[in-house]
Amino acid sequence: xxxxxxxxxxxxxxxxxxxxxxxxxxxxxxxxxxxxxxxxxxxxxxxxxxxxxxxxxxxxxxxxxxxxxxxxxxxxxxxxxxxxxxxxxxxxxxxxxxxxxxxxxxxxxxxxxxxxxxxxxxxxxxxxxxxxxxxxxxxxxxxxxxxxxxxxxxxxxxxxxxxxxxxxxxxxxxxxxxxxxxxxxxxxxxxxxxxxxxxxxxxxxxxxxxxxxxxxxxxxxxxxxxxxxxxxxxxxxxxxxxxxxxxxxxxxxxxxxxxxxxxxxxxxxxxxxxxxxxxxxxxxxxxxxxxxxxxxxxxxxxxxxxxxxxxxxxxxxxxxxxxxxxxxxxxxxxxxxxxxxxxxxxxxxxxxxxxxxx
Amino acid sequence: xxxxxxxxxxxxxxxxxxxxxxxxxxxxxxxxxxxxxxxxxxxxxxxxxxxxxxxxxxxxxxxxxxxxxxxxxxxxxxxxxxxxxxxxxxxxxxxxxxxxxxxxxxxxxxxxxxxxxxxxxxxxxxxxxxxxxxxxxxxxxxxxxxxxxxxxxxxxxxxxxxxxxxxxxxxxxxxxxxxxxxxxxxxxxxxxxxxxxxxxxxxxxxxxxxxxxxxxxxxxxxxxxxxxxxxxxxxxxxxxxxxxxxxxxxxxxxxxxxxxxxxxxxxxxxxxxxxxxxxxxxxxxxxxxxxxxxxxxxxxxxxxxxxxxxxxxxxxxxxxxxxxxxxxxxxxxxxxxxxxxxxxxxxxxxxxxxxxxxxxxxxxxxxxxxxxxxxxxxxxxxxxxxxxxxxxxxxxxxxxxxxxxxxxxxxxxxxxxxxxxxxxxxxxxxxxxxxxxxxxxxxxxxxxxxxxxxxxxxxxxxxxxxxxxxxxxxxxxxxxxxxxxxxxxxxxxxxxxxxxxxxxxxxxxxx
Numbered sequence: 001x002x003x004x005x006x007x008x009x010x011x012x013x014x015x016x017x018x019x020x021x022x023x024x025x026x027x028x029x030x031x032x033x034x035x036x037x038x039x040x041x042x043x044x045x046x047x048x049x050x051x052x053x054x055x056x057x058x059x060x061x062x063x064x065x066x067x068x069x070x071x072x073x074x075x076x077x078x079x080x081x082x083x084x085x086x087x088x089x090x091x092x093x094x095x096x097x098x099x100x101x102x103x104x105x106x107x108x109x110x111x112x113x114x115x116x117x118x119x120x121x122x123x124x125x126x127x128x129x130x131x132x133x134x135x136x137x138x139x140x141x142x143x144x145x146x147x148x149x150x151x152x153x154x155x156x157x158x159x160x161x162x163x164x165x166x167x168x169x170x171x172x173x174x175x176x177x178x179x180x181x182x183x184x185x186x187x188x189x190x191x192x193x194x195x196x197x198x199x200x201x202x203x204x205x206x207x208x209x210x211x212x213x214x215x216x217x218x219x220x221x222x223x224x225x226x227x228x229x230x231x232x233x234x235x236x237x238x239x240x241x242x243x244x245x246x247x248x249x250x251x252x253x254x255x256x257x258x259x260x261x262x263x264x265x266x267x268x269x270x271x272x273x274x275x276x277x278x279x280x281x282x283x284x285x286x287x288x289x290x291x292x293x294x295x296x297x298x299x300x301x302x303x304x305x306x307x308x309x310x311x312x313x314x315x316x317x318x319x320x321x322x323x324x325x326x327x328x329x330x331x332x333x334x335x336x337x338x339x340x341x342x343x344x345x346x347x348x349x350x351x352x353x354x355x356x357x358x
Numbered sequence: 359x360x361x362x363x364x365x366x367x368x369x370x371x372x373x374x375x376x377x378x379x380x381x382x383x384x385x386x387x388x389x390x391x392x393x394x395x396x397x398x399x400x401x402x403x404x405x406x407x408x409x410x411x412x413x414x415x416x417x418x419x420x421x422x423x424x425x426x427x428x429x430x431x432x433x434x435x436x437x438x439x440x441x442x443x444x445x446x447x448x449x450x451x452x453x454x455x456x457x458x459x460x461x462x463x464x465x466x467x468x469x470x471x472x473x474x475x476x477x478x479x480x481x482x483x484x485x486x487x488x489x490x491x492x493x494x495x496x497x498x499x500x501x502x503x504x505x506x507x508x509x510x511x512x513x514x515x516x517x518x519x520x521x522x523x524x525x526x527x528x529x530x531x532x533x534x535x536x537x538x539x540x541x542x543x544x545x546x547x548x549x550x551x552x553x554x555x556x557x558x559x560x561x562x563x564x565x566x567x568x569x570x571x572x573x574x575x576x577x578x579x580x581x582x583x584x585x586x587x588x589x590x591x592x593x594x595x596x597x598x599x600x601x602x603x604x605x606x607x608x609x610x611x612x613x614x615x616x617x618x619x620x621x622x623x624x625x626x627x628x629x630x631x632x633x634x635x636x637x638x639x640x641x642x643x644x645x646x647x648x649x650x651x652x653x654x655x656x657x658x659x660x661x662x663x664x665x666x667x668x669x670x671x672x673x674x675x676x677x678x679x680x681x682x683x684x685x686x687x688x689x690x691x692x693x694x695x696x697x698x699x700x701x702x703x704x705x706x707x708x709x710x711x712x713x714x715x716x717x718x719x720x721x722x723x724x725x726x727x728x729x730x731x732x733x734x735x736x737x738x739x740x741x742x743x744x745x746x747x748x749x750x751x752x753x754x755x756x757x758x759x760x761x762x763x764x765x766x767x768x769x770x771x772x773x774x775x776x777x778x779x780x781x782x783x784x785x786x787x788x789x790x791x792x793x794x795x796x797x798x799x800x801x802x803x804x805x806x807x808x809x810x811x812x813x814x815x816x817x818x819x820x821x822x823x824x825x826x827x828x829x830x831x832x833x834x835x836x837x838x839x840x841x842x843x844x845x846x847x848x849x850x851x852x853x854x855x856x857x858x859x860x861x862x863x864x865x866x867x868x869x
Contacts, residue, residue, distance in 0.1 A: 211731050214720060217713065221706035228665055228695075228703050229717040230686030 006283075012330025013281055016323030017295065021302055024319055028311030038305040043298060051181050051188040055258055057290075057297035058196035059268075062251035063275025064293050065200050066244040068285040069207070070136075073220040073240055079125065079140030080248045080272025082147030083118040087249025088256045089154060090117030092263040095174045096159065103176040110177060111195075111253050118249015119242040121147065126241035130234045136241075144272065148265070155264040169264035179257045192254035197290065199250060203243070204286050216240060248272065270317070274300075277320055281327050299323065362389045363425075364552055365410070365441065365521055370419035372405050379405040380416070381576040387521055390550045392543050394557065394567035398596055398792030399763055402576040403556055407523055410554075411443040412436030434463075442519030444510045446526045450498045456509050457481035457494040464517060484516045489545065503652070504535040511542065522546060523554040528562055532650045533820070533852040540566050558792070560589050561821065572596055597793050606804050611828070612641030615812040616662070616693070616781045621671030623657045630669070631657040632836045639781060639812035644803070646827030647816045650855055651786075654836035655816050656698050659785040662814065663695030664688035665703070676780060689718055694778020696771050698785040698816075700763075704770045707759035711749075711769065712740035714758050718777050747772035764795030771799060775806055782806055785816045800826060820852060 025035060042049040063080040070077045091110035098106055125143060128134035152168055159170035181188035207213035215236050219226040226233050255267050274296060279285075282292040303316030367385040371378065380402045387393055397403045408414045410421065412430030420427045423439055430436045433443065450459045457478045481494040490512040492505045501509065507527060514522060524543075528536045543553050543566055557563055563570060564587060571581040572595040579595045616639040625631035632654040639645055649655055660666040662673065664685040673680050675691040688695070701707040705714045716725060716736050725735050740754050747768040749761075758766055767787065774782060784803065788796035803826065807813055817823040823830065824846055832840040832854035840854035853859070 206729075209731060209733065210729050211720065211726055212729060214713065214731050217709060218706045218717065221708040222702050224665075224699070224703040225706040225717070228663075228685055228697065229720065230684060230689060 008330045008333065009281065009283060009327065012327045012333075013292075013295065013323060015330075016326030017299060019326060020299065020319035020322035023322060024303060024306045024311065024315050027315065028306040028309055030306055030309040030311070034309065035302075035305060038308070039302055042301045042305060047186060047188045049301075051190055053294075053297050053301055054193040055190045055255075056300055057293045058190065058193040058258075059251050059255055059271045060275055060278050060296050061196050061200055061290055061293035062247045062254070063271050064278035064282060064289050065203065065275075065285055066248035066251070066272070066279075067276040068279035068282065068289055069203070069244045069247070070240050071279055072207075072285065073216055073237065075129070075237065075240065076137045076276070077122070077140050077241065077244045078137055078273070078276060079122065079143045079147075080244075080251075080275045081268050081270065082140075082144040082272070083121045083245045083248035084252035084255070084268050084272060085147045085151045086121040087114035087118035087252030088263055088267050089150070089252075090114045090249070091253040091256060092154075092159065092170065092173065095177060099174045101174075106174065107177050107179070107257070110257070111250060114249040114253035115246040116249070118247070118252065119245040121249075122241040122245035123238075126238045129241075130237050151263070151265055151267075155262075159263060161262070167264065167266065169260075169262045169266065171262065173256060173261050173263075177257055178261060179254070190258055192258040195254060196251070199247070200285070200290065203247070207285070212236065212239070248275075274320060277324050281324070296320070363387065364389050364423070366422040366425075367406070367410060368420050368422065370406060370409055370416045370421075372409060372414065372416050378576045380409065380419075382419070383573060383576070383578055385410075385571060385578075386581075387552045387554065388569075389520075389552060390547055391568040392547050392553045392555055392566050394555045394563040394570045395573070396556075396558065396560075396563060396570060396592060396596060397573040398558075398794070399790065400792070401573050401596075403573065404525070405576075406573070407443065407525060407554070407556065410436070410521075411441055411523060437514070437517050437519060440518055440520035441523070442514035442517065442521070443523040443525065444507065444514055444527065446529060448498075448503075448506045448510065450506055450509065452499040453497060455495055455497050456492060456501060456505075459498055459509060460484065460494075460513050460516065464513075485512055488512055488515050490515075490542070503530045504532075504538070507531070507539070508542075515546075519551075521552045521554065523556070525556045526558070527555070528557060528559060529818075530651055532856040534856045536562065559819070560592055563592075564589070574598055593793060611643045612810055614638045614640045615676060616814075617672075617674040618662065619672045621658070621661060621668050621673065623654070623661045623666055623668050625654075625657050630836065632661070632668075634671070635833075635836075635838050636671075637814075637831060637838065639814055641780075641810045641812050642807055643828045644807050644813040644815050644826055646823040646830040647814060647833055648820065648823045648830060648851055648855055649816075649818065649833035651818055653833050655785060655833060657836075658833070659695065659697065659783050659814075659816055662783050663693060663697070665695075665697075686721075689777050692778060692780035693783065694774035694776075694781065695783045696767075696774050696785060696787050698789075700766060700770055701759060705758045705766060708757055710755045711744065711752060711758055711761075712737050712754040714769065715740035715743045715754075715773060718773060743769070743772055743776065764791050764798075767791060767795070767799065771802060775802070778806075778811060780812065782811050782813045783816075784814065786818065787815070788817070788819070788822060796822075818855075820848065820855075824848060824851070 025032065043053050044050055063084065066080045066083060067077050090113035094106065094110045094113045121143060125136050125139035128139055129136040155170045156168045161169055161171050179191045181190045207216060215226065215231045218229060218231060219233055219236055223233060252267055256263060260266050278289065278292045278296050282289040299319050300316055303319050306315055307313050363386050365387045367383060370380050370383045372380040383402065383406055385406065395403050409416045412433045412435050421430060428439060451462060454462070460481045461477060478494050485491045485494065490508050492508055498506060527539060531539060543555065546553050555563065555567060564584070567584055569581060569583055570587050570592065572579040572592060574596060619636045621632060621635045622630055623632040635658060637645065647655065657666060661668050664680065664683055664687060667682045675693055678691055680687055680691055697703040716739055719725065720731065725732050725739065737754060744752060744754065749765055749769060758769065761769065771787065788799055791799065803813060803815065815823065815826050830842040830846055830851065831838045832851060834854065834857045839859050842851060
């Protein structure tokens with residue numbers, strides 16, 4: 001059972017989801033019956049719907065993790081998108097180098113390469129933060145723009161699909177590396193989702209029980225206390241950033257191997273920024289993060305359905321924003337309590353009168 | 359003196375959950391008196407003053423001003439009715455001038471755009487009127503602690519306070535500054551106004567108060583006239599029994615354990631806060647370091663524990679040079695440290711008791727298995743410490759922030775006693791603790807001394823430091839300006855704390 005703070009969080013997110021969906025419906029003027037039919041079909045109603053939703057959730061879970069881990073010690077990783085692209089880049093490069101390798105070797109190799117590239121992308125902002133006190137919010141954010149140019153360069157001129165018109169994208173990944181889904185009953189569970197959940201669970205358990213996790217918790221509570229305890233605060237901060245980059249890098253690989261199957265800007269639909277919202281609302285990196293990732297995948301899908309019925313594509317972000325505002329209000333309100341006014345307050349008018357009589 | 363009651367509190371009750379912070383408390387304030395409110399930490403003094411100043415509404419009970427019941431809606435409302443508080447910690451805007459601070463939220467000067475000179479002129483007039491003159495053009499951060507306090511008092515009085523509540527006002531003052539504050543309190547009294555003086559320094563209370571109200575566990579114990587009061591009676595009333603006696607066993611001073619030479623240290627803003635300090639600590643000896651807060655004690659103590667690097671000088675422990683080494687090296691050399699900032703540095707407030715208990719030794723072999731922390735061994739170590747310091751009733755998963763100040767300090771000191779097998783650096787270890795908790799702590803320190811540990815005892819409480827120390831140093835503006843041994847002249851120590859060194863060769867002349 002969650003504590004009062006947790007109840008406020010859940011309640012305010014629920015209110016936000018309902019409000020933002022109603023708002024979306026109102027703006028788009030969609031037919032209610034059609035909307036809910038679509039929503040049902042895209043989640044539990046049809047195997048393909050659930051499969052798609054879990055794929056979206058996998059990305060949000062990992063990018064949520066990429067933000068939530070640094071947030072545990074008070075650092076903001078806004079660079080999830082850039083790390084995601086670099087992760088996918090590393091994996092695609094492996095595919096280019098070993099196009100004929102057995103998938104049982106190539107897929108793990110791609111994941112490792114993606115993890116490493118994602119981590120590398122955090123190094124400069126991390127070092128700048130730790131040694132030069134450069135604000136990591138700005139540096140990680142700006143690194144997203146560098147990554148975007150990097151993607152355009154590689155997806156466009158280096159690995160670009162010559163035949164393609166319009167959007168920039170690379171050639172296909174080697175076909176043996178495409179991740180399928182596992183049938184469970186009548187449903188299909190994407191392998192990418194399973195990998196994301198297992199990875200998050202391992203990270204969570206490790207941080208709960210390890211010396212490193214202990215150091216993180218003390219640094220998060222009080223950096224001065226950590227120095228006093230003789231902890232390598234700077235090293236831990238750099239490692240924490242790198243771990244966030246690993247999560248985002250893996251997300252990029254999974255998205256590429258599951259959905260997009262090419263390298264290009266389509267790998268992220270601002271997933272990195274949504275991940276920050278997911279992390280903030282979850283308030284931790286345990287099971288609550290998985291729940292929040294699934295909720296946001298649901299919002300994304302609801303928004304997509306509305307887009308199909310003619311609403312503008314930005315609607316999804318307006319819905320995220322509205323949910324976040326509700327959660328922020330809930331966060332502010334949790335310090336207040338509805339109370340039965342005591343006798344002192346009830347007598348207030350009398351008291352004021354008495355005072356006026358003086 | 360008059361017996362006219364200006365403000366009366368009747369049956370004030372305020373509960374927070376299960377805690378009855380105030381339980382039917384009565385208090386009468388007369389015109390022209392200094393009324394001291396005494397009680398241990400958690401006795402309910404602050405709650406009562408918050409009720410009286412309109413910051414919180416009582417659950418039950420009434421407040422009478424000049425015999426009429428009133429409901430105080432806010433501190434501003436209370437001030438409008440003549441009740442004003444000066445809080446323990448300054449509530450001034452540091453970046454504004456003294457004059458501007460006087461008028462923040464108090465629009466007493468006509469016009470929208472006010473010239474700086476009008477504001478300063480008006481402020482100076484008010485200061486003159488209340489005999490509280492200070493540099494009105496200085497920005498607040500440039501003012502001394504005592505001047506900040508005078509400014510707050512002026513602000514409160516100028517807005518019409520007839521009842522002035524001072525919440526532990528002397529905690530940050532030198533003896534001379536305290537005397538100045540007392541003059542001011544006497545002026546208020548003689549002008550037929552009332553002053554409520556909250557303090558736990560009994561000597562001061564007896565010096566200034568006309569009447570003394572003691573509260574304990576949220577209830578009135580007694581209100582007595584100054585003439586009926588003495589230290590022993592008051593302590594008995596405050597703690598509901600006798601103070602646990604502190605026994606000082608004789609201890610043989612052994613060889614020098616810590617040797618500090620020519621130490622200079624910068625503070626967080628990069629200014630030199632400690633200049634050329636040398637001292638030695640010998641086994642089985644308590645060296646007192648007296649001084650008003652903010653004279654470099656924090657920086658010095660942190661440097662002696664490895665938390666800060668000196669810009670010059672040497673630190674040796676047991677012959678080993680530790681200058682510039684990390685906290686871990688100091689721990690390995692057997693230096694324990696109880697910092698001034700307990701819940702921010704000494705303990706990680708949001709973390710649990712057990713995680714705090716292992717904080718200084720978490721890397722030890724018996725607590726780790728590869729990269730993992732052995733949960734059971736850690737819990738075991740924590741349990742041992744907790745029973746050692748007699749906190750066994752506490753759940754190891756309680757965040758330390760939820761502990762009382764005394765219990766948190768026991769945990770911290772207990773842990774450092776295990777770390778500090780040779781040296782113990784204690785920065786203001788009894789600050790904010792109530793009488794019995796402080797006595798317990800002093801006994802712990804004296805026991806450590808008897809076991810042959812070298813102790814540096816940093817404090818601002820003259821009585822305490824005189825009682826504890828074998829030798830006494832005084833720190834003023836980052837320099838050790840006086841050293842005392844044998845029979846210590848209390849007044850000379852007090853003067854040295856204020857920067858006045860008499861007799862032989864002072865380190866620097868008074869500015």
